[in-house]
Amino acid sequence: MFEDPRRKKQLEKFIQKLGLPPTAPVEWSLLDLALTHPSISRVENYEQLEFVGDSVVRLISAELLLEIYPQEPVGEFAAVRSILVSDRVLAELAEYYGLEPYLLIGSNATGNPAGRQSWLADAFEAVLGALYLSTHNMDLIRPWLDLTLKTRSAEVFSDPARFNYKDALQEWTQRKCKILPEYQVKENQAFQASKARADENILNSRFVAEVWLKERFLGRGYGRSKKASEQSAAKEAFLSISQEER
Amino acid sequence: MFEDPRRKKQLEKFIQKLGLPPTAPVEWSLLDLALTHPSISRVENYEQLEFVGDSVVRLISAELLLEIYPQEPVGEFAAVRSILVSDRVLAELAEYYGLEPYLLIGSNATGNPAGRQSWLADAFEAVLGALYLSTHNMDLIRPWLDLTLKTRSAEVFSDPARFNYKDALQEWTQRKCKILPEYQVKENQAFQASKARADENILNSRFVAEVWLKERFLGRGYGRSKKASEQSAAKEAFLSISQEER
Structure with a gap:
């Protein structure tokens, strides 16, 4: 009671x-x-x-x-x-x-x-x-x-x-491999370079991020902030992984 | 049917x-x-x-x-x-x-x-x-x-x-902070040094590992292999964390 x-x-x-x-x-x-x-x-x-x-x-x-x-x-x-x-x-x-x-x-x-x-x-x-x-x-x-x-x-x-693609990707790699994806963010060399280049998205983005699962390259993304570039890389990685699973 | x-x-x-x-x-x-x-x-x-x-x-x-x-x-x-x-x-x-x-x-x-x-x-x-x-x-x-x-x-x-303390610690930090602990393994300076030192465990261990959660130091451990030193660090970290939770 x-x-x-x-x-x-x-x-x-x-x-x-x-x-x-x-x-x-x-x-x-x-x-x-x-x-x-x-x-x-x-x-x-x-x-x-x-x-x-x-x-x-x-x-x-x-x-x-x-x-x-x-x-x-x-x-x-x-x-x-x-x-x-x-x-x-x-x-x-x-x-x-x-x-x-x-x-x-x-x-x-x-x-x-x-x-x-x-x-x-x-x-x-x-x-x-x-x-x-x-x-x-x-x-x-x-x-x-x-x-x-x-x-x-x-x-x-x-x-x-x-979608928070970083969370989604992390959930996936955790479930499958028990490890977390790793992000490497660098200054985007193409940023402020020749405007003759085609991809505006890449040109306007100060940062480029790559996401790796141990030795496996999963995706690359560009963004105005480090965070945005990571989200973008996570998105590419996550979508290609879901594609594989279909 | x-x-x-x-x-x-x-x-x-x-x-x-x-x-x-x-x-x-x-x-x-x-x-x-x-x-x-x-x-x-x-x-x-x-x-x-x-x-x-x-x-x-x-x-x-x-x-x-x-x-x-x-x-x-x-x-x-x-x-x-x-x-x-x-x-x-x-x-x-x-x-x-x-x-x-x-x-x-x-x-x-x-x-x-x-x-x-x-x-x-x-x-x-x-x-x-x-x-x-x-x-x-x-x-x-x-x-x-x-x-x-x-x-x-x-x-x-x-x-x-x-216990696999590394797994246990990872489960804990994932649940609490959504991030993984990081391990830093170095050669143990005390190894092969003066036998006058007290702690045999430390002296006989070639490697020393520290485990960190972002900027927070969680634990230190010694071992004959890198893996053993990480497990030992994870154990110290995990036991002190469980203590906190009591």
Whole structure:
């Protein structure tokens, strides 16, 4: 039995925000824990549930992508999933479902705005962990999360510019080879050189990046900043790799 | 309905090897796919199910570790799980459950012994994916997999030498910071120097490795080989990090 009637009321309210009935078979003590930041208690907090929830959201994403896009190559799934389970998207989902008012967190932690995305995402994962462990299946999660994840994945598929190709490439190389791609950025020699050259994109770009997987060359990209050149190299690498997988 | 009666018999036999009754509600066409290597078909193979199964084994491991070792710090869970879901352990499980005779695979693929661990692990993950998708819960998996995973995790906890600290550290930094630790290995200056120095371990070690996370120093280790010095540095780093998380 969950003891604190005021907290219980709060948690019920949150559950209803997710679209679940108040009678849903939720383990309230787990949900309470999922909505408790480590700044409140070093032991009784959301960290263990976050560890479970991280796998829950990965599994649901995999299942969902397979259901909606059975024709897409697996490499693409991995890329889209890496976006769906990113801190950025999970924190957005936490905001969308209005999680924050129900999270117990010390003022020392909320004072740091840089950490906000991270603890919102962590708590959201922990909530998924608590709901999964309440029934040992996805019955308390998929009814409300599916539609949101579907919308997100459709956005990613329809607008490849939303892809963070560096993340996508990293997810791919990690999964396949357990190593990370390496970037080498140099000044672009063609920059400010003869305007007679054809490729404006290359000419206007101060930096050129190459991405390598150990000894294997994966792609090259140009950009006005180092970061942009790396993204561009990652894009070339990622698209050629997905092509191979088709 | 699953069409090929001979293949169906095979698959039923495999299911019984796992300890499941032949009446288990298995989606036979999915299990068939899970036991089909890409060398047989570029489209109809285990790759999508492997993508799902990878999350299944991560989730089961997380759940199980939380059930058995509720007092351990989360950092330790992550380390142990990284071992449980490694290709090495998954391939061992595939062998233990006698998966290989049921896997359809081209002789061009089996000719390469280096790839064997990898495709055994992949097919095993795919089987987990197929069984999960048959019921959308762990009912067809945990009854037989739990005991084996429990034994493995107990081995890892009781004998830290089984830890691959480099893998464990990488899993941790990936999860926390999305970046990988970097190793710097140098010749050990103290090696072959005055025998008056106290630490035999340091003196007998030709190499010294440091591991860094961006600008943060994580640990230092010594070893007779570069690899050994890196493992030793990873161990120091990993243990001090787990300490922090307690």
